[in-house]
Amino acid sequence: MNPFLQHFLIALVPLLVGMLYYSKPLFGNAWMSASGMTDEKVKSGNMLLIFGLTYLFSLFLSMMIQYNSVHSMSVAVVLFGPEFGVDPASEIGVQIQGIIDQYGMRYNTFKHGALHGVLNAVFFVLPIIGITALFERRSFKYIAIHWGYWAITFILMAGLHCQFA
16 A cells, blocks of 8 residues: 555554544543533634644544554664665665565554554553643543554554555
8 A cells, every 4th residue: 555645544543443432322421521521622723724733633533543553664763764775675774674674564464453443542642641640630431432442443553554664
């Protein structure tokens, strides 16, 4: 899949997961209760702005998650990035490309990406949500609801990036 198009498609994941996850039958009522949100407050927002910025931020996440979960991409960027001065046509560049060609795709599976999604959710998302919630005097329920959403979202985004790398 075209990597550029891949980001734009995978950036839809947070919106699609959120649509289901925060629906009333699933966690919508619990989220509204834990956050002090009301139906009136939900309806009062500028939805075009909210969804537009959510999609933009999701593009940022897609780019970060790809470099964090697709090993061959990380290696190629570090070794062949212009700031490192490695010429891909040089002897070392050809050797490195041979290693990437031989071993670089070993972990390009949805399962491996999902593992990276879990790691990101535990070591990045949970501390960020947790610290913010502590200072806002939010409940453990609030933390758990939001972390669950981001865990599912990161698992899907990283899994998809690895699967289609």
